[in-house]
Amino acid sequence: MRIKEHPILKFNKVKKIKFVFNGREMEGYEGETIAAALHAQGVKVLGKSLFLHRPRGFYCAIGNCSSCLMTVNGVANVKTCITDLEEGMIVETQDGKGVIV
Amino acid sequence: MKQADIVVIGGGPAGLCAAISAAQSGAGVLIIDKNKNLGGQLIKQTHMFFGSEKQYASTRGIDIPEILMKELDKYREKVEIKTNSTALGLYEDGIITVLEKEDNYYKIEPKAVIVATGAYEKFLSFPNNDLPGIYGAGAVQTLMNVHGVKPGDRVLMVGAGNIGLIVSYQLMQAGVEVKAIIDAAPKIGGYLVHASKIRRMGVPILTSHTVKEAIGQDFLEKAVVWEVDERFNPIPGTEVTFDVDVMCISVGLTPLNELLAMRGCQMKYVPQLSGLVPVRNENYETSVENIFVAGDASGVEEASAAMVEGFLAGLCAAAKIGYKADDFDDRRKDYMNQLNNLRSGPAGSHILMGLEQIRR
Amino acid sequence: MFEKTGIPSRDMIMEKFPSMDRINKGPAAIVECYRQIPCNPCETACRFKAIRVGEDINNIPQINFDKCMGCAICLSKCPGLAIMIADGSKSEDTVEIKIPYEFLPLPEEGQLVKGLNREGAYITDVKVLKVTNPKSFDRTPVITIEVDRKFLYEIRNIRVEV
Numbered sequence: 266m267r268i269k270e271h272p273i274l275k276f277n278k279v280k281k282i283k284f285v286f287n288g289r290e291m292e293g294y295e296g297e298t299i300a301a302a303l304h305a306q307g308v309k310v311l312g313k314s315l316f317l318h319r320p321r322g323f324y325c326a327i328g329n330c331s332s333c334l335m336t337v338n339g340v341a342n343v344k345t346c347i348t349d350l351e352e353g354m355i356v357e358t359q360d361g362k363g364v365i366v
Numbered sequence: 367m368k369q370a371d372i373v374v375i376g377g378g379p380a381g382l383c384a385a386i387s388a389a390q391s392g393a394g395v396l397i398i399d400k401n402k403n404l405g406g407q408l409i410k411q412t413h414m415f416f417g418s419e420k421q422y423a424s425t426r427g428i429d430i431p432e433i434l435m436k437e438l439d440k441y442r443e444k445v446e447i448k449t450n451s452t453a454l455g456l457y458e459d460g461i462i463t464v465l466e467k468e469d470n471y472y473k474i475e476p477k478a479v480i481v482a483t484g485a486y487e488k489f490l491s492f493p494n495n496d497l498p499g500i501y502g503a504g505a506v507q508t509l510m511n512v513h514g515v516k517p518g519d520r521v522l523m524v525g526a527g528n529i530g531l532i533v534s535y536q537l538m539q540a541g542v543e544v545k546a547i548i549d550a551a552p553k554i555g556g557y558l559v560h561a562s563k564i565r566r567m568g569v570p571i572l573t574s575h576t577v578k579e580a581i582g583q584d585f586l587e588k589a590v591v592w593e594v595d596e597r598f599n600p601i602p603g604t605e606v607t608f609d610v611d612v613m614c615i616s617v618g619l620t621p622l623n624e625l626l627a628m629r630g631c632q633m634k635y636v637p638q639l640s641g642l643v644p645v646r647n648e649n650y651e652t653s654v655e656n657i658f659v660a661g662d663a664s665g666v667e668e669a670s671a672a673m674v675e676g677f678l679a680g681l682c683a684a685a686k687i688g689y690k691a692d693d694f695d696d697r698r699k700d701y702m703n704q705l706n707n708l709r710s711g712p713a714g715s716h717i718l719m720g721l722e723q724i725r726r
Numbered sequence: 727m728f729e730k731t732g733i734p735s736r737d738m739i740m741e742k743f744p745s746m747d748r749i750n751k752g753p754a755a756i757v758e759c760y761r762q763i764p765c766n767p768c769e770t771a772c773r774f775k776a777i778r779v780g781e782d783i784n785n786i787p788q789i790n791f792d793k794c795m796g797c798a799i800c801l802s803k804c805p806g807l808a809i810m811i812a813d814g815s816k817s818e819d820t821v822e823i824k825i826p827y828e829f830l831p832l833p834e835e836g837q838l839v840k841g842l843n844r845e846g847a848y849i850t851d852v853k854v855l856k857v858t859n860p861k862s863f864d865r866t867p868v869i870t871i872e873v874d875r876k877f878l879y880e881i882r883n884i885r886v887e888v
């Protein structure tokens with residue numbers, strides 16, 4: 266799902282980052298958000314809704330709509346559309362509210 | 367408590383211009399932005415802007431933040447920038463509360479505030495509209511133009527306003543197929559030069575069409591659209607199914623200005639300005655003294671107008687707290703002329719109507 | 727219809743073209759800006775003062791074909807990509823057309839590509855004569871194609887098949 270060449274833009278994807286999504290090891294690039302890295306791997310479903318447990322993906326990608334909430338490194342309700350990917354992150358789909366410690 | 371002359375909330379096109387203008391006038395400026403970089407939504411606008419030279423016409427949106435940052439840098443001793451910082455509240459006693467990252471919470475006491483918080487995307491109701499794969503047009507722009515990731519392979523664009531048309535074109539530039547652009551209105555809402563350049567790539571634009579339903583299990587697999595009559599009632603039997611994995615929603619924006627409402631600024635619902643907007647005078651000062659507004663937060667319009675509003679609000683806010691520029695009158699007049707010029711044609715008539723409603 | 731489809735009518739197109747005589751004398755800009763929008767880079771970009779928008783930037787650009795040299799600077803500056811250049815001075819059978827093309831892959835010089843009309847429909851194969859993409863065009867490459875004269879008013883885009 267990555268753009269290989271673009272007529273206007275150049276993407277500086279230099280440093281690869283390893284992370285874990287639902288127990289699967291994945292790769293993304295430094296500087297991109299968790300949601301973007303997942304989408305690049307074809308992962309569109311980021312969680313389940315509060316009551317009906319319907320699949321949730323991102324919607325606004327600028328941190329406003331809260332449709333992209335996931336559990337990251339054990340912390341629930343992380344806005345993955347604006348949170349940068351970091352080496353070794355443990356990213357999990359979140360079903361409902363998530364557990365707040 | 368942190369003290370400041372002018373706090374600019376939001377470092378997009380309006381906020382950056384407001385900061386430049388205020389600093390140029392001699393005021394100290396503190397810019398607060400929740401993102402990690404300034405520039406707001408300019409950072410994903412790969413197309414050339416309209417307008418005239420003064421609003422950077424013919425320059426690509428992605429190149430404008432650099433121009434503005436260079437300008438701002440001239441006044442670096444007067445300007446402080448706080449990114450990754452969200453303005454949480456704007457209180458009646460004038461205090462702003464800020465959360466930097468997730469752990470640094472502090473207060474600011476400013477002499478004046480310019481709220482340039484922009485707008486957010488509207489949504490559309492239809493069955494299964496919550497399926498992953500149904501994204502805001504701006505979100506798709508972020509994904510492909512900032513992160514270099516395609517949203518999918520085949521897209522249905524919902525909305526033929528400027529954003530819908532521009533993002534359709536950008537999707538094609540990213541190598542994504544756009545199956546069609548639909549819009550419930552009987553006419554294309556965006557600039558027709560944009561419509562023509564997409565149409566000649568072979569993409570049909572279906573006016574008087576809306577979404578009937580989205581189909582899919584875990585994510586979008588198909589989209590069904592149907593025609594609407596002149597009263598926007600759907601016409602059964604006109605259904606068309608598109609085999610798409612992305613539906614892009616581009617049905618307009620709503621001003622993001624809760625901070626102003628919280629502060630007690632008089633707000634008014636003005637449809638032509640896309641929602642609830644602050645009542646303000648021609649200097650862009652709201653009904654609360656020393657609280658200014660600029661850009662989409664004051665009413666949704668093009669980025670070119672947002673920049674001029676920013677320059678004007680910054681100039682006037684600085685003057686209001688004692689930093690009146692030597693050429694204040696000339697500059698104020700120039701900015702007002704620029705705004706009039708941008709709005710005086712048919713493309714801007716709804717904005718003038720909206721502003722008229724505020725005055726009444 | 728134009729407001730519903732984005733496709734200009736034949737009459738609208740013809741109004742923007744200069745006379746055949748003028749095209750046969752050399753390159754001329756055809757500014758397909760049909761509706762008023764606040765925009766004037768075509769006017770500011772023209773070194774020959776051939777395009778006039780005027781004080782009110784919402785005016786539709788007016789072109790003086792006696793002054794226009796067909797240099798294509800306006801073509802690369804138009805944010806709406808609404809400008810093309812036509813030149814009928816090179817051959818009796820064909821015209822040379824310059825169009826903006828912001829997609830990859832770019833065509834190669836000498837390549838035959840699909841010539842499309844304003845609906846994006848295939849009309850005829852056209853030969854690419856030149857691909858110009860200097861820094862000053864700011865990532866809006868200009869493609870010169872050779873088009874059969876009978877398609878002068880039809881061809882407005884190309885498709886490069888890989």
